Amino acid sequence: MKKVIFLLPLAALAACQQKPQKPNIIVIMTDDVGFGDVSAYGSKTVSTPNIDRLANGGICFTNGYATSATSTPSRYALITGMYPWKNKNAKILPGDAPLLISTSQFTLPKMLQGVGYYTGAIGKWHLGMGYGNVDWNTLIAPGAKEVGFDYSCLIPATLDRVPTVFVENGRVLNADSTDRIYVDYNKNFPGEPTGATNPEMLRMLPSHGHNDAIVNGIPRIGFMKGGKAARWVDENIADFLLGKVKNFIDAHKSGPFFLYYAMHEIHVPRVPNGRFVGATTMGPRGDAIMEADWCVGQLLDYLDKNGLLKNTLIVFSSDNGPVLDDGYQDMAVEKVGDHKPAGGLRGGKYSLFDAGTHVPFFVYWKGTIKPAVSNALVCQMDLAASLGALTGAQVPEGLDSRNLLKAFIDDKSTGREDLVIEAQGRLALREDNWVMIPPYKGKERNETGNELGNLPDFALFDLKTDHAQTNDLAAKNPGELETLKKHFFDLTKGYYDPNVGAEPLK
Numbered sequence: 049m050k051k052v053i054f055l056l057p058l059a060a061l062a063a064c065q066q067k068p069q070k071p072n073i074i075v076i077m078t079d080d081v082g083f084g085d086v087s088a089y090g091s092k093t094v095s096t097p098n099i100d101r102l103a104n105g106g107i108c109f110t111n112g113y114a115t116s117a118t119s120t121p122s123r124y125a126l127i128t129g130m131y132p133w134k135n136k137n138a139k140i141l142p143g144d145a146p147l148l149i150s151t152s153q154f155t156l157p158k159m160l161q162g163v164g165y166y167t168g169a170i171g172k173w174h175l176g177m178g179y180g181n182v183d184w185n186t187l188i189a190p191g192a193k194e195v196g197f198d199y200s201c202l203i204p205a206t207l208d209r210v211p212t213v214f215v216e217n218g219r220v221l222n223a224d225s226t227d228r229i230y231v232d233y234n235k236n237f238p239g240e241p242t243g244a245t246n247p248e249m250l251r252m253l254p255s256h257g258h259n260d261a262i263v264n265g266i267p268r269i270g271f272m273k274g275g276k277a278a279r280w281v282d283e284n285i286a287d288f289l290l291g292k293v294k295n296f297i298d299a300h301k302s303g304p305f306f307l308y309y310a311m312h313e314i315h316v317p318r319v320p321n322g323r324f325v326g327a328t329t330m331g332p333r334g335d336a337i338m339e340a341d342w343c344v345g346q347l348l349d350y351l352d353k354n355g356l357l358k359n360t361l362i363v364f365s366s367d368n369g370p371v372l373d374d375g376y377q378d379m380a381v382e383k384v385g386d387h388k389p390a391g392g393l394r395g396g397k398y399s400l401f402d403a404g405t406h407v408p409f410f411v412y413w414k415g416t417i418k419p420a421v422s423n424a425l426v427c428q429m430d431l432a433a434s435l436g437a438l439t440g441a442q443v444p445e446g447l448d449s450r451n452l453l454k455a456f457i458d459d460k461s462t463g464r465e466d467l468v469i470e471a472q473g474r475l476a477l478r479e480d481n482w483v484m485i486p487p488y489k490g491k492e493r494n495e496t497g498n499e500l501g502n503l504p505d506f507a508l509f510d511l512k513t514d515h516a517q518t519n520d521l522a523a524k525n526p527g528e529l530e531t532l533k534k535h536f537f538d539l540t541k542g543y544y545d546p547n548v549g550a551e552p553l554k
Contacts, residue, residue: 068440070164070304071413072360075431076347077126077308078340078408079119079172079315082370084391085337086408093387094328094337098345102364102412104419107459111425112409113478114368117398117471119206120174122367122405122428123310124148127155127175127195129432129449133470133543139551140472142233143209143270146180149195154444156432157196160306163441166198168296171289171310173202177215184211184229184275188218197308201292203285207315208375210272212263212279214288222278229275236260236271243267252317256495258375266317266376282319285312286339294350301354309347313340316374330387331379333372358415361438365428366407371397371496381497394517398494398550400476400485400501401517402509405469411456424455424463425478468539471501472550475543477536481512484532490549500550506533 083089086096088103089110114122120141121132128149132138137148149155157167169192177191192200201216211231214221220229236242241249243259244267251265261272264282280288293309313320318332320339328334344364351357370389372380374397395401409426411417433451436443443451454461466479476485490502508522508529522529537544 068163068438070439072303072356073160073165073306073435074347074360074362075126075308076344076362076364077123077171077310078364078366079310079312080368080371080374080397081314081337081340081366081408082389082391082396083393083403083406083408084388085314085370088410089391089408091387091391093385094334096337096341098341098348099364099408101348102344102362102410105414106362106410106412106417106419107456108421109409109411109426110421110423111463112365112407113405113425113427113467113469114366114407115405115427115429115467115470117368117400117404117469119172119367120148121470123175125427125429125448126431127157128153129156129429129447131429131448131468131470133468133473133475133540141174141176141205143205143211144180144182144231144233145176145205146178147176147190147194149175151190151194154432154447155196156435157306157308159196159432159436159441159443160439161196161198163439165304165306165439166300167196167306168199168300169197169308169310170201170292170296171203171308172206172312172315173310174205177204182231184213184220184231185223185225188215191215191218193218199296201289203312207282207285207312208258208268208317210261210263210268210270211275212268212272213275214278214280220275220278223275224277227274227276229278230273231270233270237273240271240273242271252319253377254375255373255377256375264319266319282317283321286321286343290343290346293347297350297354297356301356303359311340311343313337313343316376316378318376318378318380329383329385331383333378333380334383334387361411361413363431364408364410364412369393369396369399369403369405369407371498374496392515394499395501396496396498398471398496398500399498400469400471400474401499402483402511402515404471404501413457417457420459422455422459424452424459424461425465425467426452426455426463427467430464466535466539468536473545473548474501474550475536475540476501477532477539479532479535481510482528482532483509483511483517484529484536485509486533486536486544487546488549489547494550502549508532
């Protein structure tokens with residue numbers, strides 16, 4: 049990857065600082081895509097030319113982070129501008145969980161609504177709906193609308209959790225009143241086949257868990273009955289969601305609009321459309337990367353076709369780091385070959401090591417942001433305050449989100465000085481180039497095979513010289529360690545618990 053250094057023209061920078069601008073804004077959030085899963089960071093084992101269009105045409109961050117190494121918490125931080133570990137319920141949610149975000153709290157979409165944006169959320173949600181014990185046959189509220197999205201078409205939780213339906217503006221699409229939908233996460237419904245009892249019905253076998261309700265020949269987490277006409281077909285999800293994205297753009301092209309496009313790729317079960325099967329030598333996981341890249345290309349081409357590319361700021365990232373075996377026997381481990389999903393970083397999804405939260409992060413705005421590579425430390429959580437500064441919106445005090453607008457438009461600007469990262473309730477500190485991981489009890493690896501970062505004592509790593517975190521410098525740098533420990537405990541007062549181990553996968 050060739051580094052490009054630029055200085056934004058002073059007139060453009062001044063305008064961005066002094067006069068609020070209201071470009072269309074699209075946040076593309078992929079799922080479980082690692083730092084090494086896109087070719088923009090130098091991978092030679094995968095090619096993502098459309099995603100690279102964003103990286104090479106905008107600012108490519110080498111130190112871009114999610115707050116968390118799992119989905120729900122990192123998405124919570126993006127939407128609310130708050131550290132998820134401050135909310136004890138911000139953890140991996142079951143498919144029937146109540147809405148995690150309070151309808152009274154600040155959110156990014158609410159903020160943009162306040163300055164004239166029409167807001168939409170399309171794709172994976174995994175932030176809960178309703179008040180719990182959801183009746184999937186009626187209007188489901190509160191939900192996306194109540195936290196600031198004018199329009200939504202959502203996967204309620206994850207692909208591997210029931211209900212396997214789309215919820216559009218609070219109602220299940222294609223619901224049939226004569227075939228009511230029932231969901232239970234504790235016990236099965238009489239007569240309903242499961243992956244455990246009827247393995248002969250499966251076209252994809254579980255490796256751990258994932259042996260409950262069977263939908264589309266794939267066993268899921270949780271039990272489901274009814275709603276046959278509403279159930280999705282995994283192979284068609286990408287095309288379906290992309291169609292909804294295009295419809296949203298068509299309806300609101302006069303702008304300004306904000307779209308949260310939460311792609312389902314490359315989360316398990318990985319079942320890309322037949323057009324992409326065999327596109328790589330890495331099996332379904334690699335083929336799903338190709339499908340995701342195609343979706344990005346389709347979006348960029350559609351914006352260009354409609355004359356919107358120069359007036360649309362696009363952010364691309366991933367909710368957390370990569371994982372190979374995440375519950376299904378899809379040959380991800382066996383066929384990975386020389387590909388390194390974490391891009392040489394240590395750990396992955398569920399891990400406190402760097403690959404858990406260090407993710408692809410690009411900001412693109414054709415004609416306004418010049419191509420550059422930036423080493424600034426930035427986090428998805430910072431989009432709230434930064435986009436507020438860009439659009440002239442009101443940003444309340446007390447958010448953990450920081451205004452990094454200059455970093456997002458000028459790679460010479462500095463980013464964060466520190467970031468508390470989280471993995472299933474466990475916390476660590478990134479400050480400048482240092483990462484300090486405090487001790488935690490628990491096993492070294494989980495069912496996925498990823499290292500969790502549970503260490504017996506305080507560890508200190510210098511990411512500038514040791515990207516792979518192979519050299520613990522705590523003993524050699526006691527002064528630096530004590531400084532970081534003090535700062536960590538100041539930032540996380542009342543939240544750090546050394547007895548926390550990684551939650552078992554559900």
